[in-house]
Each structure stands twice: as C-alpha cells, then as structure tokens.
Amino acid sequence: MAILVIWASPNMDGLTAAAKDNVVKGIMAAGGVTEEVHLNRQNIKQCLTCGDGWGLCQAEGRCVIRDDFRALYEKMVAAEAVVFVTPVYWHDLAECLKGFLDRLRRCETAHNHYLQGKECVLVACAGGTGLGAIQCLSNLEETLRHMGMKAIERLPVIRFNRDYMLPALNGAGQQLVKYLQNIFTK
Numbered sequence: 001m002a003i004l005v006i007w008a009s010p011n012m013d014g015l016t017a018a019a020k021d022n023v024v025k026g027i028m029a030a031g032g033v034t035e036e037v038h039l040n041r042q043n044i045k046q047c048l049t050c051g052d053g054w055g056l057c058q059a060e061g062r063c064v065i066r067d068d069f070r071a072l073y074e075k076m077v078a079a080e081a082v083v084f085v086t087p088v089y090w091h092d093l094a095e096c097l098k099g100f101l102d103r104l105r106r107c108e109t110a111h112n113h114y115l116q117g118k119e120c121v122l123v124a125c126a127g128g129t130g131l132g133a134i135q136c137l138s139n140l141e142e143t144l145r146h147m148g149m150k151a152i153e154r155l156p157v158i159r160f161n162r163d164y165m166l167p168a169l170n171g172a173g174q175q176l177v178k179y180l181q182n183i184f185t186k
C-alpha cells in the first residue's frame with residue numbers, strides 16, 4: 001500500500017513543489033512507498049449539481065461526469081494515508097483541490113463512507129504575507145473532517161519559516177511512516 005501525495009500548483013519549481021518533494025523524500029527515507037498525483041495535470045471538472053441538487057452521488061455514490069475524478073477517488077480509498085499539499089490562494093485551498101473535494105464530499109457523505117478514518121497530513125504553502133495559511137489548513141481539515149477523514153498533522157509553510165520548515169517536512173514524512181507502522185502492527 002502506498003501513501004498518496006496529492007498536490008496542486010501550476011509551478012513545478014515553486015514552494016508547493018519543494019514542500020511536496022521534502023515530504024516524499026521523508027516517506028521514502030523511512031521505507032514508505034509513495035504515489036504522487038499532481039492535480040493541475042488531472043482532468044477533474046467541477047460538480048454539475050445535477051438532478052435537483054442531489055444526483056447519482058446521493059443515490060449510488062458515484063458521479064455522472066466522466067473524467068479523472070473516479071480514478072483519483074479509488075486511489076484515495078486504496079491508500080494507506082493521504083498527504084495534501086496546496087498553495088494558499090485567497091486564504092484558501094487551490095481551486096483544483098477545492099473542486100475535487102467538492103465532488104468527493106458528495107459521494108462520501110451521501111453514500112459511500114469509504115474514507116472514514118483515513119489518516120492524512122495537511123500542508124499549506126504561502127509565499128506572500130503568510131496570512132491565511134492557517135485558515136487554508138482549517139478549511140481543508142473541515143472538509144476532510146466532514147467525510148470522517150482524520151488529520152494527524154497540519155503544517156503551514158510561509159516565507160518566514162520556509163528555511164526550517166522544508167527540512168521539517170522531511171521529518172513529517174518519516175514520522176507518518178512510523179505512525180502508520182505503529183497502528184498497523186498493534
């Protein structure tokens with residue numbers, strides 16, 4: 001089983017990518033297996049609010065739109081844990097992550113409940129003032145909590161802390177593997 005790392009940013013060499021790389025290196029250093037999904041390269045459309053506002057998501061736990069949503073949902077269900085890494089935009093998550101979670105939440109809370117108790121690590125990267133990084137993490141956690149997912153760490157990376165936070169993300173990746181080994185060997 002792999003730890004799924006879902007990240008979003010249009011910049012392949014920006015702060016979000018650097019944060020993601022450090023978590024991935026940490027996971028691998030501790031002997032974990034990772035799979036990365038770059039959301040900006042996925043074709044995931046926004047919810048159509050089909051039917052009367054409730055569509056197939058409520059009745060059958062699946063979405064009518066044919067795109068990359070379903071495959072990513074299945075990866076999340078299969079993953080040992082999920083790491084989310086997002087830039088902070090307007091004190092909030094990247095739009096592509098928000099759009100994915102909007103559709104996921106409908107299928108999960110209305111029908112499936114496959115992700116109940118799934119552990120996750122949340123990372124928000126702000127290159128500006130840093131204002132909104134905590135709110136971004138809080139918004140992300142609230143959406144995941146609505147689906148019964150369990151955040152075990154929340155990490156803001158801002159201009160002030162990036163020099164010590166990027167190495168700390170490596171530590172977070174390592175710690176996640178140790179944490180998962182502990183729960184799976186209990």
Ligand SMILES: Cc1cc2nc3c(=O)[nH]c(=O)nc-3n(C[C@H](O)[C@H](O)[C@H](O)COP(=O)(O)O)c2cc1C
Pocket residue numbers: 009010011013014015016017087088089090091092125126127128129130131132133
């Ligand atoms: C549309 C937009 C909105 C942003 N909003 C915020 C913000 O609310 N707070 C903040 O500190 N930085 C904000 N930023 C700065 C980004 O969080 C910062 O550049 C981040 O590092 C982007 O990640 P990247 O290096 O992967 O592009 C914003 C940037 C963009 C493009």
